[in-house]
Amino acid sequence: MxxxxxxxxxxxxxxxxxxxxxxxxxxxxxxxxxRRRFVRRAYHSVGPNEIWHVDGYDKLKPYGIAISGCIDGFSRKIMWLKCGKSNNDPRIIAQDYMQCISEFGDFPMRLRTDCGTENGLMAALHCSLRSLHTDEFAGAKSHMYGTSTSN
Structure with a gap:
């Protein structure tokens, strides 16, 4: 504090x-x-495909393994989990997102990512896909940036 x-x-x-x-x-x-007794915060999501959380894991990069993943906040279903040489290329992350959408035939109401440069193209695609919706999270409001630890 x-x-x-x-x-x-x-x-x-x-x-x-x-x-x-x-x-x-x-x-x-x-x-x-x-006493190192940490209390986890409660997480609430309205339903499936309400919010997807996207992040990368860089700890294994020295060994040539870069991991990118997405999880549904409601069901904790892993939407994608990909290993590759890079998880910093915006085109690769956007491609994973588009493959996931085409595979499941649906996309989330909101998308949450960290502020990394690799998420910019995916965020733009998501906001474009949601631009014609009429709910409160249509267009630019459908993507939210947050800290990686909160993701």
């Missing part, structure tokens, strides 16, 4: 003060963190 205050809000505060205030505001959360 101290670092968030410093980096995001440009506030300079004493770290000990932040720790003390957090202990006063939410003692049980501080105790759980100190």
């Amino acid at each position: 101290w670092q968030t205050l410093k980096q995001k809000y440009y506030l300079i505060v004493i770290r000990g003060d932040v720790m003390r205030l957090m202990g006063e505001l939410d003692l049980s959360a501080v105790e759980n963190r100190s």
Whole structure:
């Protein structure tokens, strides 16, 4: 929290003060963190194909294995999981997305990715496909960027 205050809000505060205030505001959360008992956040999705999460895995790249995958947020169904030489090429990621759509015959209401450059073409394709829909997530609202850890 101290670092968030410093980096995001440009506030300079004493770290000990932040720790003390957090202990006063939410003692049980501080105790759980100190005992390394993490509480997972609840995730809710309306139904299948409501939101798909897309991300890549780079830890195996030194061995020549780059992984790209997509999962349905509701059912946790793996929509695609591909290994290749690169998961940084926007054309490859967009091709995986289009193959998945043609295979399943449907695409999600929303698409969530991290801010990587490899996702730009896929995001543009998705927004174009959703541009004629009339729901609240039509067009540009159908794609959302987020942190990779939240994906």
